[in-house]
Amino acid sequence: MQAFATHTGIAAPLLKDDINTDQIAPIMHSRSLKEDYKAMLFHRARQREDGSEDPDFVLNKPQFRTAGILVTGHNFGAGSSRESAVWSMLANDIRVIVARSFADIYRENCLQNGVLPVVLGAQDVDAFIARVVATGGSAPFTVDLLTQRISGPGGPDIAFEIAAADRTRLLEGLDDIGMTLRHMDEIVGWERRAVAAQPWLQTTQDSR
Amino acid sequence: MPRTLFDKIWDFHCVGQRADGRDLLYIDRHVLHELHAHHAFAQLQRQQRKVHRPDLTFAVQDHTVATKPGRDDDTNPSGTAFIKAMREGCARNGIRLFDVDDPEQGISHVVAPELGIVLPGATHAVPDSHASTVGGLGALAFGCGTSELAHILVTQVMAQKRPKRMQVRLDGALGAHVNAKDVALRLIAELGVAGARGYAVEYAGAAARAMPIEQRMTLCNLNIEMGGRSGLVAPDETTFAWLEGRPYVPQGALWDRALAYWRTLKSDDDAAFDRDVALDCAALEPQITWGTDPSQVVGISGRVPEPAAVDPSRRAAAESAFAYMGLAPGTPLAGLPVDRVFIGSCTNSRLPDLHTAAAVVRGRRVAAGVVAMVVPGSSSVKREAEAAGLDRVFRDAGFYWGESGCSMCAGGNGDRGRPGERCVSTTNRNFENRQGPKVRTHLASPATAAATAIAGRIADVRQLLAGAA
Numbered sequence: 001m002q003a004f005a006t007h008t009g010i011a012a013p014l015l016k017d018d019i020n021t022d023q024i025a026p027i028m029h030s031r032s033l034k035e036d037y038k039a040m041l042f043h044r045a046r047q048r049e050d051g052s053e054d055p056d057f058v059l060n061k062p063q064f065r066t067a068g069i070l071v072t073g074h075n076f077g078a079g080s081s082r083e084s085a086v087w088s089m090l091a092n093d094i095r096v097i098v099a100r101s102f103a104d105i106y107r108e109n110c111l112q113n114g115v116l117p118v119v120l121g122a123q124d125v126d127a128f129i130a131r132v133v134a135t136g137g138s139a140p141f142t143v144d145l146l147t148q149r150i151s152g153p154g155g156p157d158i159a160f161e162i163a164a165a166d167r168t169r170l171l172e173g174l175d176d177i178g179m180t181l182r183h184m185d186e187i188v189g190w191e192r193r194a195v196a197a198q199p200w201l202q203t204t205q206d207s208r
Numbered sequence: 209m210p211r212t213l214f215d216k217i218w219d220f221h222c223v224g225q226r227a228d229g230r231d232l233l234y235i236d237r238h239v240l241h242e243l244h245a246h247h248a249f250a251q252l253q254r255q256q257r258k259v260h261r262p263d264l265t266f267a268v269q270d271h272t273v274a275t276k277p278g279r280d281d282d283t284n285p286s287g288t289a290f291i292k293a294m295r296e297g298c299a300r301n302g303i304r305l306f307d308v309d310d311p312e313q314g315i316s317h318v319v320a321p322e323l324g325i326v327l328p329g330a331t332h333a334v335p336d337s338h339a340s341t342v343g344g345l346g347a348l349a350f351g352c353g354t355s356e357l358a359h360i361l362v363t364q365v366m367a368q369k370r371p372k373r374m375q376v377r378l379d380g381a382l383g384a385h386v387n388a389k390d391v392a393l394r395l396i397a398e399l400g401v402a403g404a405r406g407y408a409v410e411y412a413g414a415a416a417r418a419m420p421i422e423q424r425m426t427l428c429n430l431n432i433e434m435g436g437r438s439g440l441v442a443p444d445e446t447t448f449a450w451l452e453g454r455p456y457v458p459q460g461a462l463w464d465r466a467l468a469y470w471r472t473l474k475s476d477d478d479a480a481f482d483r484d485v486a487l488d489c490a491a492l493e494p495q496i497t498w499g500t501d502p503s504q505v506v507g508i509s510g511r512v513p514e515p516a517a518v519d520p521s522r523r524a525a526a527e528s529a530f531a532y533m534g535l536a537p538g539t540p541l542a543g544l545p546v547d548r549v550f551i552g553s554c555t556n557s558r559l560p561d562l563h564t565a566a567a568v569v570r571g572r573r574v575a576a577g578v579v580a581m582v583v584p585g586s587s588s589v590k591r592e593a594e595a596a597g598l599d600r601v602f603r604d605a606g607f608y609w610g611e612s613g614c615s616m617c618a619g620g621n622g623d624r625g626r627p628g629e630r631c632v633s634t635t636n637r638n639f640e641n642r643q644g645p646k647v648r649t650h651l652a653s654p655a656t657a658a659a660t661a662i663a664g665r666i667a668d669v670r671q672l673l674a675g676a677a
Binding site: 016017018020022023026027032033044074075078079080081082083086101103104105108109112113163164165166168169176177179180181183184186187190191194197198199200201202203204205206207208 | 220223224226227228229230232234236237243244246247255257260263264266286289290293323325327329330335336337351352353354355356358359362363364365367401402405406435437455456457458459462465466469501521522524525618619620637639640641642645
């Protein structure tokens with residue numbers, strides 16, 4: 001996983017609640033094992049009915065085409081667990097998503113891929129959104145995970161909270177599997193105990 | 209200290225704690241599907257890592273397989289690469305695959321329970337958000353992403369923060385032709401699409417107890433539609449009777465020992481939940497979605513809401529849904545003409561679902577101009593349905609009778625509606641464009657879907673059947 005320390009980019013406002021993974025990464029775009037994740041991102045929303053680009057969609061607007069920060073509403077990433085909904089952000093160099101809240105699985109998928117999910121307090125998020133909208137893509141914001149601050153045009157730095165463990169994992173780009181493999185002795189020990197306590201859990205036998 | 213059932217299962221399976229404070233939770237059964245697994249297989253190969261417990265891992269081909277009779281790897285060309293990569297990955301890693309032509313192929317959330325791969329008190333993971341379907345058997349299940357899937361393959365544990373606990377008490381007895389689908393839709397409407405986010409949900413109460421296992425699975429299946437990753441129903445005699453004799457359950461003396469243990473699996477009487485919710489099910493009528501998220505629900509006698517009646521924070525979403533669905537506020541749901549009906553998916557494709565639908569359809573015809581499909585949840589369900597003559601009932605009425613798979617739920621296999629079509633579907637998500645570009649999906653129960661196919665309009669199954677009596 002790529003580590004995350006700080007990220008500077010244009011912040012694009014996509015101010016809706018409950019944006020789901022079907023919208024972020026449509027399954028009908030999943031046609032091959034090596035997919036074009038860059039093109040997948042909001043594939044449908046980016047297009048008009050005739051297949052041409054929809055100039056009204058925020059990420060199609062000239063000032064937001066290279067956005068590196070997405071700013072959105074409640075329950076971002078609801079729905080399917082498909083990780084392509086995070087990979088498509090990475091493919092577009094969107095490394096930070098600031099939301100009012102995230103769906104559980106989506107947030108986990110972000111952490112697994114070095115995408116920083118930021119949730120701001122209610123007042124801060126209103127203020128930040130106002131600044132993002134007022135800036136209109138004319139200048140970048142910087143999200144610094146070391147100092148846990150967002151800085152940029154239109155006002156003072158905004159502090160954000162993140163669980164210490166999630167922060168460390170992102171800062172160090174830790175290999176999640178590697179972290180767990182250090183516990184392999186405990187895992188094998190658990191298996192041995194389970195064989196005694198609930199032996200049916202440790203075996204799968206087709207009885208036919 | 210009194211504990212909930214969730215806590216008991218979690219505590220038993222907690223292997224230890226990682227330096228980052230996450231619990232390492234042992235996964236007893238891991239079931240993969242072809243849409244996501246190939247990424248993990250490729251990752252393992254790249255990292256030269258091995259599958260720790262292939263014997264506790266199973267795999268199915270479900271998301272991309274065609275449902276056309278006589279299908280093969282290439283019937284849905286966009287699925288071929290996924291199907292083949294799955295086959296290779298499973299062979300390389302020694303994983304039992306229920307392949308396209310396997311007599312027990314089907315949707316993971318249907319196959320694993322019906323073969324007895326899922327057990328009460330066991331933990332279960334699937335790289336699919338509807339994993340908690342199997343909570344209907346009293347298993348604690350987690351939908352996960354692809355990175356987590358690879359993590360489980362290598363370590364057999366998930367690194368998780370412990371969620372909070374919610375109890376949903378379902379009171380009263382369900383009326384005729386009202387079932388778990390209606391209960392779940394009403395709950396999502398009440399709690400909202402993020403109402404259970406951060407919680408593991410236990411469904412309790414008289415209505416949950418009275419539900420047969422398949423309905424409990426429907427209930428737990430829809431848990432993610434209110435944001436909850438895990439939902440379960442404590443196992444009871446209904447559960448044990450349902451499981452007994454299934455191929456992968458413990459046999460003989462081991463069954464007796466397991467049974468004695470499973471009978472202890474319940475929340476302690478004075479266990480505290482972080483949130484308690486109750487729903488009176490006695491007065492519930494069949495439910496149906498009118499909008500584009502699963503919380504936009506009304507009773508079958510209801511109308512599309514007026515914007516003023518919608519919570520202000522949800523009003524913009526409602527306005528957008530009116531436009532997408534082509535519905536004006538105040539429009540009654542019953543009577544809306546439909547183009548398509550789909551009965552299937554991990555939500556509602558088990559044998560009793562098909563029996564329920566067939567009972568409505570028997571001796572009737574699908575209305576002219578309506579495309580109606582039944583896709584059984586597994587090849588076993590299909591075979592059993594055919595043995596019971598249900599395929600004839602559906603076919604005689606004009607339904608398409610398909611091979612098993614996820615099919616039109618997400619359209620990953622090419623089964624889709626056409627732009628602008630209105631579709632009543634027994635699936636789990638009415639998101640925009642999910643069942644095909646511009647398709648307008650209304651989620652409902654198998655009984656409502658069947659009645660709608662016959663009427664050609666959204667129908668109250670109770671009226672359709674009363675009219676016949």
